Amino acid sequence: MTTPLETESTRRRLTPQQAEKIAKMTDAAVEIVLADGFDKLSVRDVAKRAGVAPATAYTYFSSKGHLVAEVFWRRLAVGVPEPDSSLPVFERVAQVLRGVSMVVAGEGQLGGAVTVALLSDDPESQHLRLRIGGFIHDRLAGAVGDDVDDPQGLIDALQMLYAGGLVTAGMGHLTYEATSERLVAAAKLLMGQP
Numbered sequence: 001m002t003t004p005l006e007t008e009s010t011r012r013r014l015t016p017q018q019a020e021k022i023a024k025m026t027d028a029a030v031e032i033v034l035a036d037g038f039d040k041l042s043v044r045d046v047a048k049r050a051g052v053a054p055a056t057a058y059t060y061f062s063s064k065g066h067l068v069a070e071v072f073w074r075r076l077a078v079g080v081p082e083p084d085s086s087l088p089v090f091e092r093v094a095q096v097l098r099g100v101s102m103v104v105a106g107e108g109q110l111g112g113a114v115t116v117a118l119l120s121d122d123p124e125s126q127h128l129r130l131r132i133g134g135f136i137h138d139r140l141a142g143a144v145g146d147d148v149d150d151p152q153g154l155i156d157a158l159q160m161l162y163a164g165g166l167v168t169a170g171m172g173h174l175t176y177e178a179t180s181e182r183l184v185a186a187a188k189l190l191m192g193q194p
Contacts, residue, residue, distance in 0.1 A: 018060075021050070021052050021056065021060070022060060022070075024050035024051065024052065025046050025047065025050045025052065025057060025060065025061065025067065026067070026070060026071045026074060027050070028046045028049035028050040029041060029046045029064075029067045029068060029071055030071055030107070030110060031049065032045060032046060032049065033068065033108075033109055033110050033113045034107060034108050034109060034110060037109050037113075038064070038068065038109060038112065038113035038116055038117075041064045041067075041068070041113070042064060043057050043058055043061055043063065043064055043067060044057070046061075046064075046067060061124070062122060062123070062124045063120070063122045063124070063125070064117075065116065065117040065120040065122045065125045066117070066122055066124040066125050066128070067117075068110075068113045068114055068116075068117035069114070069117040069118055069120075069124070069125045069128040069129065069132075070128060071110075071114070072103065072104065072114045072117070072118065072128075072132065073128050073131060073132055073135075075103045075104065076100065076103050076132060076135060076136075077135065079099060079102075079103050080096065080099035080100055080103065080135075080136075080139055081099070082139070082142055083095050083096055083139065083142050083143040085145075089143065089144060089145065089147040089148060089191075090187070090188065090191055090193050092142075092143035092144075092145075093140065093143045093144065093158065093187050093191065094184045094187060094188075095143065096136075096139045096140055096142075096143045097158070097161075097162055097180070097183040097184055097187055098180050098183075098184060099139075100136055100139070100162055100166070101162065101165060101166060101169065101176055101179050101180040101183055102176055102177070102180055104176060105175070105176035105177055105180070106176070106177075111169055111170045111172075111176060112170050112171065112172060114170060115166070115167060115170025115171065116170075118132070133159075136159065136162065137155065137159060140155050140158050140159065140162075141155055144158075148191075154190070154191070157190055158187060158190070161183060161186055161187060161190065162183060165179045165182065165183045165186075166179070
């Protein structure tokens with residue numbers, strides 16, 4: 001049985017009250033990043049905006065990077081569903097790549113903040129980076145299935161593809177919308193699609 005995202009945090013089960021605090025803090029973090037950027041974000045300011053004590057906020061989030069990584073994890077887990085098994089393999093792969101690349105589309109500085117957070121050396125951010133990578137791997141594996149000659153080789157190549165695309169978008173070189181379509185076009189070439 002899977003645990004609903006609302007009652008799960010990086011490494012602990014949450015009560016409904018704790019889950020509500022986490023949701024308020026992640027919402028507050030997004031508001032601050034969108035208004036002022038990642039550099040101005042602090043766990044203390046998030047706590048104040050969310051109406052929780054700073055000590056409580058630090059109970060859940062070790063750093064601002066951990067907080068932003070949690071935002072991305074939650075959006076990814078909710079925003080990228082299992083691939084539609086009724087679609088052909090390429091369409092399933094495209095569905096996953098579009099889903100992953102559009103999680104923070106249109107949200108200004110949030111994409112760059114996610115890139116910085118996921119590349120940080122904070123242990124909790126590293127834990128989430130691994131969790132996020134595993135989630136995306138699983139979604140791609142579900143999309144590829146056994147419908148190709150070398151499923152693991154294709155999954156590995158697609159993982160490299162999306163990682164490079166998301167870093168490119170996070171650095172501001174392309175919009176997430178443009179990145180999404182370039183990822184799908186690159187996957188089409190990789191998979192030998194017409």
